[in-house]
Amino acid sequence: MNPSQPSLLRKLENVDHLPTLPAVLAPLLRYLEQPPENIDLQQVIELISQDKSLTAQCLHMANSPLFGRLQTVDSVRGAVMALGIRHMREIAVSCSVLKLMPSVRSTLDPSVFWVHSFSCALVSQKLAQRIRFYNPEKAYLAGLLHDLGIIAILWLAPDDFCAAFDLARCEEIPLHEAEQRTLGFSHCETGEILAHRWNLAADVSAVVQFHHHPETAPAHRSLVAIVHLADLLCRMRDLGYGYPEQRQINLLESQAHALLIAECPDLAGFDWARFTFELDNYLIEVRSLVAHLHS
Amino acid sequence: MTTGASASRVVADSSGAYPDTQLLRIRDLVYDVAGIFHPDHNLVRFEECCRGRMQQVGSASLAGYFDCLAVNPSCQAELVNLLNDITVGETQFFRNQAQADAIRRVVLPRIAAGKADLPVHHLRIWSAGCCTGEEPYSLAIQLLEASTDPGPLQGWDFEIFGTDINERALSRARVGVYSQLSARHVSPLLREKYFTVADHNLAVAALLKPKVTFSRLNLLDDSRMTFMKSMDVILCCNVLIYFDMLSRQRVLQHFYNCLLPQGYFFVGAAESLFGLTEDFTLVHFPGATGYIKAPRRGFTRQLS
Numbered sequence: 001m002n003p004s005q006p007s008l009l010r011k012l013e014n015v016d017h018l019p020t021l022p023a024v025l026a027p028l029l030r031y032l033e034q035p036p037e038n039i040d041l042q043q044v045i046e047l048i049s050q051d052k053s054l055t056a057q058c059l060h061m062a063n064s065p066l067f068g069r070l071q072t073v074d075s076v077r078g079a080v081m082a083l084g085i086r087h088m089r090e091i092a093v094s095c096s097v098l099k100l101m102p103s104v105r106s107t108l109d110p111s112v113f114w115v116h117s118f119s120c121a122l123v124s125q126k127l128a129q130r131i132r133f134y135n136p137e138k139a140y141l142a143g144l145l146h147d148l149g150i151i152a153i154l155w156l157a158p159d160d161f162c163a164a165f166d167l168a169r170c171e172e173i174p175l176h177e178a179e180q181r182t183l184g185f186s187h188c189e190t191g192e193i194l195a196h197r198w199n200l201a202a203d204v205s206a207v208v209q210f211h212h213h214p215e216t217a218p219a220h221r222s223l224v225a226i227v228h229l230a231d232l233l234c235r236m237r238d239l240g241y242g243y244p245e246q247r248q249i250n251l252l253e254s255q256a257h258a259l260l261i262a263e264c265p266d267l268a269g270f271d272w273a274r275f276t277f278e279l280d281n282y283l284i285e286v287r288s289l290v291a292h293l294h295s
Numbered sequence: 296m297t298t299g300a301s302a303s304r305v306v307a308d309s310s311g312a313y314p315d316t317q318l319l320r321i322r323d324l325v326y327d328v329a330g331i332f333h334p335d336h337n338l339v340r341f342e343e344c345c346r347g348r349m350q351q352v353g354s355a356s357l358a359g360y361f362d363c364l365a366v367n368p369s370c371q372a373e374l375v376n377l378l379n380d381i382t383v384g385e386t387q388f389f390r391n392q393a394q395a396d397a398i399r400r401v402v403l404p405r406i407a408a409g410k411a412d413l414p415v416h417h418l419r420i421w422s423a424g425c426c427t428g429e430e431p432y433s434l435a436i437q438l439l440e441a442s443t444d445p446g447p448l449q450g451w452d453f454e455i456f457g458t459d460i461n462e463r464a465l466s467r468a469r470v471g472v473y474s475q476l477s478a479r480h481v482s483p484l485l486r487e488k489y490f491t492v493a494d495h496n497l498a499v500a501a502l503l504k505p506k507v508t509f510s511r512l513n514l515l516d517d518s519r520m521t522f523m524k525s526m527d528v529i530l531c532c533n534v535l536i537y538f539d540m541l542s543r544q545r546v547l548q549h550f551y552n553c554l555l556p557q558g559y560f561f562v563g564a565a566e567s568l569f570g571l572t573e574d575f576t577l578v579h580f581p582g583a584t585g586y587i588k589a590p591r592r593g594f595t596r597q598l599s
Contacts (some may be wrong), residue, residue, distance in 0.1 A: 244583060253576065271567070273577055277334050284336055
């Protein structure tokens with residue numbers, strides 16, 4: 001951290017009015033983390049029903065054409081059945097987290113932020129599946145939440161964030177580098193504080209904190225590396241923060257690649273070119289998902 | 296023989312139905328054999344090409360057409376026909392804008408920085424399989440712009456080589472007269488600057504021609520390939536897809552030897568070198584992919 005700029009971070013650590021997650025989210029996520037065969041549908045329904053706005057959002061999503069419903073879904077049970085367990089988790093997280101975006105005017109369009117987050121989630125999960133990482137579902141969740149720190153900066157110092165974002169866009173450089181230059185810290189540090197406050201699982205917190213430098217993560221390095229690579233790919237494929245980063249990325253020679261290959265040897269024969277071309281498919285899927293969450 | 300109605304059927308209709316698994320088999324076959332990939336959202340046009348070819352060869356179903364491509368003795372010839380249909384219309388100015396941007400904004404500045412201490416500031420770029428010349432002329436326009444604008448390439452000189460096996464295509468390239476359609480991605484400003492209108496067509500301006508040298512070259516001609524030396528960038532778009540595996544590997548080894556150590560190699564937007572070579576490493580740019588020489592292979596490899 002830049003010693004001349006610690007005050008904002010300290011402010012974040014001590015601030016009382018930080019946004020909070022719905023109380024039901026943490027137990028729900030923990031419950032959904034179990035192997036699918038252990039999950040009791042009734043238990044999921046009861047957890048969701050505890051939160052009115054989550055219930056409403058589930059019904060809204062279940063009735064959206066995105067899931068191709070022909071009949072109206074009017075119960076939580078019907079919604080969970082229609083959406084499937086996997087979608088329950090993403091809707092629960094996104095519904096909870098979407099509300100946390102402060103309504104201040106910002107140069108970063110919230111829907112761009114969410115398209116990036118959902119893309120990173122999807123790409124992390126697909127990558128994890130292809131290289132047989134042991135928990136692709138965790139990769140999805142970590143990908144979805146990796147940029148939490150941006151929300152914290154938006155709460156804390158919206159004007160400073162705008163300056164950082166404008167610098168990044170103007171010079172076409174990575175956002176975290178621009179944050180470092182203008183604020184003296186990046187969304188990795190603010191994300192760490194938020195993840196701690198929200199009591200997120202240790203592996204997801206590690207991703208939030210270290211996704212730009214997976215080699216510095218003390219633990220959960222494979223998960224961090226997966227999200228790091230997925231994040232880079234998204235940003236190179238028009239699924240980033242709405243501007244191109246004019247640079248060259250060599251995934252195969254990256255430290256993240258070296259870290260990951262030790263745990264997932266399947267990565268050695270992985271067709272990155274094809275995986276990159278396939279990314280363009282997700283753009284359409286993710287944009288319509290975000291559009292529905294926002295509607 | 297299929298009917299016109301079935302030929303116009305498309306895969307991904309508005310209800311979002313999954314693409315036909317037979318179509319995906321053909322997609323994967325084309326990728327495995329030719330190295331050109333069609334993501335799901337591009338499958339509509341891909342299926343149109345397949346169905347068009349099915350009519351020609353009298354195949355009644357996609358499954359039958361898959362066999363025609365994969366099993367029949369004539370499969371190689373039919374694959375070429377399909378690839379021709381897939382890549383039709385690719386010969387346009389600035390067809391691949393993301394790749395062009397990557398070359399101008401990332402690749403050439405990096406190369407220039409590496410050569411900054413040399414007495415002569417000079418770049419050599421080769422468009423291999425340039426057909427009627429749209430790609431080398433597009434590069435020449437970009438480089439003329441970049442070398443006169445303030446920026447990392449200001450004052451740099453360059454030469455562009457366009458080669459093709461087809462002498463007739465090369466004659467047209469040398470004449471440099473194109474339809475309005477092939478220049479539709481060219482901005483009005485650049486059109487004004489680098490083209491003149493001639494009988495509803497566009498002729499490339501005189502200042503562009505000395506920048507591009509066209510010559511006939513068969514990429515499989517080992518002795519002539521060794522003359523193509525010291526290239527900074529090589530582009531070979533939608534050409535290798537027509538070659539069999541061994542020829543592709545042979546051509547790639549030539550390209551490797553023709554490139555300078557810090558050089559870059561580009562193929563078409565949907566093409567991949569996966570599984571073909573360990574000499575090149577995939578790198579990413581915004582919206583585009585390219586290849587650099589793999590590390591620890593800095594010596595010239597002999598053809599085996």
